[in-house]
Amino acid sequence: MTRSPVGTLLGMRPHAVDSEALRRTVGGRLVVITGASRGIGRAVALRCAAAGAHVLLLARDAAALASVAGEVRSAGGEATVHAVDLRDLEAATAAGERIVAEHGAPALLVSNAGHSIHRDLVSYADRLHDVTRLAGVNLLGPVALALPILVAMRRARQGQLISVGTVGMALPGPGWSVYTATKAGFDAWLRSVSPELAADGVAVTSIHLPLTRTAMSAPTYARTRLPALSADDAATWVCRAALTRARVISPWWGRLGAVATAAFPSTADRLAEAIWRRS
Numbered sequence: 581m582t583r584s585p586v587g588t589l590l591g592m593r594p595h596a597v598d599s600e601a602l603r604r605t606v607g608g609r610l611v612v613i614t615g616a617s618r619g620i621g622r623a624v625a626l627r628c629a630a631a632g633a634h635v636l637l638l639a640r641d642a643a644a645l646a647s648v649a650g651e652v653r654s655a656g657g658e659a660t661v662h663a664v665d666l667r668d669l670e671a672a673t674a675a676g677e678r679i680v681a682e683h684g685a686p687a688l689l690v691s692n693a694g695h696s697i698h699r700d701l702v703s704y705a706d707r708l709h710d711v712t713r714l715a716g717v718n719l720l721g722p723v724a725l726a727l728p729i730l731v732a733m734r735r736a737r738q739g740q741l742i743s744v745g746t747v748g749m750a751l752p753g754p755g756w757s758v759y760t761a762t763k764a765g766f767d768a769w770l771r772s773v774s775p776e777l778a779a780d781g782v783a784v785t786s787i788h789l790p791l792t793r794t795a796m797s798a799p800t801y802a803r804t805r806l807p808a809l810s811a812d813d814a815a816t817w818v819c820r821a822a823l824t825r826a827r828v829i830s831p832w833w834g835r836l837g838a839v840a841t842a843a844f845p846s847t848a849d850r851l852a853e854a855i856w857r858r859s
């Protein structure tokens with residue numbers, strides 16, 4: 581779909597990544613990727629490993645991680661796996677500390693693990709555990725893991741954190757309230773710490789990713805014909821972020837929509853309400 585004229589018009593056709601430049605950036609260095617057991621994280625892991633990085637793969641499913649590590653090794657790459665549930669904040673902190681103790685400051689932390697639930701307010705009114713679950717994986721766990729790693733990067737005066745966020749952070753839609761709130765919370769944290777880190781040579785990139793066809797989006801969008809990236813396209817966005825070290829990577833309509841909704845909040849709310857009523 582991203583090869584279609586509509587995908588191109590929406591800025592969803594990924595620019596090719598110069599593989600030699602990627603090799604110069606991550607080759608022989610440690611790249612930590614959360615949510616690497618499938619989907620976008622797996623695709624990022626394969627791309628970075630093919631460019632010569634030692635990839636450290638994190639997620640909960642140890643068997644799936646081992647399978648991705650097997651793919652990396654059978655292509656001649658180097659991979660280490662670490663099974664951790666990011667909702668367990670002590671385990672997430674310990675994972676970050678262990679990475680630093682065993683490997684030093686990584687070149688790149690790709691904060692990609694995430695979970696989404698599409699549910700209206702009434703449907704989760706008696707399911708507060710869904711709110712804490714999403715806050716754990718999308719906000720608190722990523723902060724807990726990143727803290728020791730970012731401190732080590734600052735000390736080493738090098739490194740980059742790439743956060744795989746959603747375009748919905750700037751354009752929150754009804755039905756996605758908890759997902760966008762928790763993803764936007766992590767993004768706001770990054771906006772705040774980014775200047776502190778930049779002063780010590782550590783870059784922060786927030787990717788505002790549009791719809792991507794993975795297991796996460798399948799329950800809501802599998803049968804729609806909406807323009808969407810593939811997991812491999814999304815991995816290209818991440819690789820581009822590693823090369824450009826841009827602060828934000830977002831489709832043009834995401835940026836325009838963010839400006840328009842900030843300038844005309846009542847109109848934006850009325851539009852969102854109309855869409856919600858028709859859905």
Ligand SMILES: NC(=O)c1ccc[n+]([C@@H]2O[C@H](COP(=O)([O-])OP(=O)(O)OC[C@H]3O[C@@H](n4cnc5c(N)ncnc54)[C@H](OP(=O)(O)O)[C@@H]3O)[C@@H](O)[C@H]2O)c1
Nearest residue numbers: 615617619620639640641665666693694791792794796797
């Ligand atoms: N797909 C889209 O349309 C889309 C759009 C915008 C942004 N994104 C973002 O892209 C990122 C990757 O999503 P995806 O589409 O590749 O989804 P996915 O295929 O469902 O992959 C999610 C990854 O996160 C890991 N994960 C989930 N809960 C975890 C936990 N508690 N602790 C540690 N790891 C956990 C999963 O592994 P385990 O289950 O093994 O733990 C899996 O590796 C997410 O942050 C998502 O918000 C996706």
